[in-house]
Amino acid sequence: MGFLAGKRLLITGLLSNRSIAYGIAKACHREGAELAFSYVGERFKDRITEFAAEFDSKLVFECDVGDDAAIERLFVELKTAWPEGFDGFVHSIGFAPREAIAGDFLDGLSREGFRIAHDISAYSFPAMAKAALPSLRDNASLVTLSYLGAMRYVPAYNTMGLAKASLEASVRYLAASLGPKGIRVNGISAGPIKTLAASGIKGFGKLLDIFSRNAPLRRNVTIEDVGNVAAFLLSDLAAGMTSEITYVDGGFSHVMVGGMPEDE
Numbered sequence: 001m002g003f004l005a006g007k008r009l010l011i012t013g014l015l016s017n018r019s020i021a022y023g024i025a026k027a028c029h030r031e032g033a034e035l036a037f038s039y040v041g042e043r044f045k046d047r048i049t050e051f052a053a054e055f056d057s058k059l060v061f062e063c064d065v066g067d068d069a070a071i072e073r074l075f076v077e078l079k080t081a082w083p084e085g086f087d088g089f090v091h092s093i094g095f096a097p098r099e100a101i102a103g104d105f106l107d108g109l110s111r112e113g114f115r116i117a118h119d120i121s122a123y124s125f126p127a128m129a130k131a132a133l134p135s136l137r138d139n140a141s142l143v144t145l146s147y148l149g150a151m152r153y154v155p156a157y158n159t160m161g162l163a164k165a166s167l168e169a170s171v172r173y174l175a176a177s178l179g180p181k182g183i184r185v186n187g188i189s190a191g192p193i194k195t196l197a198a199s200g201i202k203g204f205g206k207l208l209d210i211f212s213r214n215a216p217l218r219r220n221v222t223i224e225d226v227g228n229v230a231a232f233l234l235s236d237l238a239a240g241m242t243s244e245i246t247y248v249d250g251g252f253s254h255v256m257v258g259g260m261p262e263d264e
């Protein structure tokens with residue numbers, strides 16, 4: 001009997017088998033959860049339907065979180081599939097226009113890029129929570145994915161860093177707003193992982209290398225590493241945890257890179 005038995009969870013952001021959401025779905029399914037999925041882009045319907053079948057689910061819904069009507073529709077459709085409500089969702093969504101996450105921060109800064117990055121990567125989390133609220137059962141749990149760039153300067157992460165800082169603040173304000181209702185809200189700050197969102201990022205390979213050579217665990221983190229912690233946060237094992245950003249980064253965020261060389 002898995003520690004998520006009986007839980008009904010919505011997982012957003014599954015785009016490929018390298019997605020962090022894929023690792024999360026795998027762990028949640030292994031622990032006995034019943035899953036539903038949302039994706040963006042009708043052209044991905046068949047692919048996401050196949051992924052859902054891998055996790056014994058037929059519940060797939062299209063939702064572009066940049067559209068309020070789409071968010072509303074998602075939870076209306078979910079209510080039809082799960083009339084008694086459900087137990088939480090994973091927000092695994094992030095996007096900024098390419099020029100906003102490359103090169104020099106100011107060179108790539110624009111009002112439109114800032115707006116899009118915050119709309120899709122930050123606002124969408126509380127927006128989904130608000131729309132989901134009437135359907136959330138007791139002891140529900142929400143989880144979102146963040147990155148170290150929210151807290152530290154990471155070269156080229158730029159406008160996404162500002163959006164992730166806002167996302168992490170939304171974890172604290174959602175936790176305060178939903179805690180009295182018994183709903184927990186937490187974030188996972190994951191180390192760099194080679195996913196589609198990471199593809200096309202110049203120097204990503206170098207970043208992975210710096211990470212694996214300096215993180216205390218001396219390796220990169222995997223979607224399985226993140227999936228297991230997400231499954232835990234979504235479960236009643238984490239009943240005492242809310243408003244937390246949990247780092248799944250091999251300890252990297254606590255290391256001073258480029259400090260005193262070890263061998264001196």
Ligand SMILES: NC(=O)c1ccc[n+]([C@@H]2O[C@H](COP(=O)([O-])OP(=O)(O)OC[C@H]3O[C@@H](n4cnc5c(N)ncnc54)[C@H](O)[C@@H]3O)[C@@H](O)[C@H]2O)c1
Binds near residue numbers: 039092
């Ligand atoms: N890969 C990493 O290094 C890393 C590290 C830390 C945090 N994260 C975060 O993890 C989350 C998942 O990213 P990933 O690395 O698994 O990459 P991914 O490309 O597999 O997932 C990103 C997802 O965002 C979705 N998305 C983008 N715009 C959307 C919109 N308008 N509406 C709905 N969905 C939309 C995409 O469809 C995709 O499913 C993101 O929030 C990302 O910022 C990634």
Ligand SMILES: Cc1c(CN(C)C(=O)CCc2cnc3c(c2)CCC(=O)N3)oc2ccccc12
Binds near residue numbers: 096155193200
């Ligand atoms: C780590 C890391 C990542 C992965 N990560 C944590 C992310 O959050 C990536 C989010 C992301 C947001 N928007 C877009 C893209 C990725 C690529 C495609 C696109 O057009 N827009 O991205 C970086 C960008 C620069 C530096 C480091 C990183």
